[in-house]
Amino acid sequence: MTLLSSTYGKGRVRVMRLAGDGEHRDVRELEVRAMLTGDIDRAFTEADNSTTVSTDTIKNVVNIVAREELDAGAEVFCRAVAARLLDRYPGMRSATVSARETRWNRMGIDGAPHPHAFTRDGNGVGTAEAVTDRSGGRMSSGLSGFTFLKATASGWAGYVKDPYTTIPETHDRIAATAMEASWGWERDPADFAQANARVLDAMLRVFATTYSHSVQDSLYRMGEAALAAVPEIDTISLACPNKHYLPVNLAPFGMDNPNRVFVATDEPHGQIECTIGR
Template identity: 35%
Template sequence: MAIVLGPNRYGKAETRVVHVTRDGEVHHLKDCNVSVSLSGEMEQVHRSGDNAAVLPTDSQKNTVYAFAKKHGIGEIEEFALLLARHFVDSQPTIHHARVAVEEYGWERRGPHSFARSGTEVRTCVVHHDRDGSSAVVSGLRDLVVLNSTGSEFHGFVQDEYTTLAPATDRVLATAVTARWRHAPYAGRTGSGGERDYGRSYAEARECLLDAFAGTHSLSLQQTLFAMGERVLLARPEICEVRLELPNKHHFLVDLAPFGMDNDNEVYFAADRPYGLIEGAVLRDGAPPAGPAWD
């Protein structure tokens, strides 16, 4: 029986890079976490330890810093594409590059003073192949949202273990993780003929927020579909949206022992366990995803 090498990749994970653009007294800040994974002709390094095909992960880290200096960091999708194309185009033994970037938001408090803006993180994953094809998935995580009414949950299956009471007025809260896949050769363009990833991101994010706020929810699944649908209807460059919505449960506190009513006013916010709702919303006939989500 033959033993063969299966799919593999290697790289430098979580290179933290902060870039400051000094425009006179006014400074601009980009704070990112960059992870690189490369794959290609890696048979011999696994079988015999021959490193002739291996670009060291330390070199990958240094490339991130050098490119931040040479090119700056604009939209994270553009920076990730720049890196991915470089690794494939400059190394004959590398056939595929995956670059993932997280961006941490900072709120301006002065010309060169900033404060971290909440927990929300902007994300992207880029894949680039030797044939020149690229795939881009943008997104965000830890976008915390809450509706204090306009949510119900009833008519569900009840078995011998069911204790949950039907609800016609409840708090609906979640921490959104959303990722959206850009269709090939689609979307609006910005300067230089490139896609305007900044505008695309801002408007997709606004669609998610608008749909969450504007949907009278009978289930978190219904809200998930409404959020994904809103993005696809508004943004033609996006062909698929994937969402993870943990149900941040809020339970009414029993105030009867203190002689008080609780008319949907005082809640206990439980952190675990929680329901986790996941799903994809995509255009009928959308191009295949390939490795984009990986």
């Protein structure tokens, strides 16, 4: 039997890069696939790995280039990773690096772009539900999968610590979620669409402009703001998985990482839920 072709590499390398200083951040999130061809056939046919680069090493190269190229767009980034792989490993004949970009749109607060808060492009779907019986009915509206983040002004500290605790405290992290939200109408507003927009605007304003001590802290205050902004609603329920962006350890490569390069993961995730009423 003849091996007709061979390639290997690392897929779904999810990397978030933050550029900027102070309160201002630019966010760039990619899912990268890096594949190599070259002197690798014997790993397939002879159980000989001596010419094969570990796929974990390929992932590390993606993260190293991410630290060096914080501002690069997807095209420039893919080309830089491919060039680094070929420069580093002369036994490789070609490198194919592709990326899918998650696009984040900067939030606007009071008509001005916010320095570090974003909503995901092509975001979420609106929901509505009417429950009616012979005695009357109940209407609710909401959002499903509405995804947003802020790149700083968020922390997690002061929690229970015991021998099972491994997560370190932080006062500067990415806070991100894909929100499921619904709010119940005590009475109909003059215009449902406009009232729903005010609910979302009130919540995002709180999220973007105040420090978050936890997702729990933000959710409660976001719900309070929605109830205050739209008197026609009487309850609001929020469910927010904590979409984690974990700092990559670049110390083995002689590089620092002052909250600039992150691995994106949402499995497993923290699941934070609450209902707030008047």
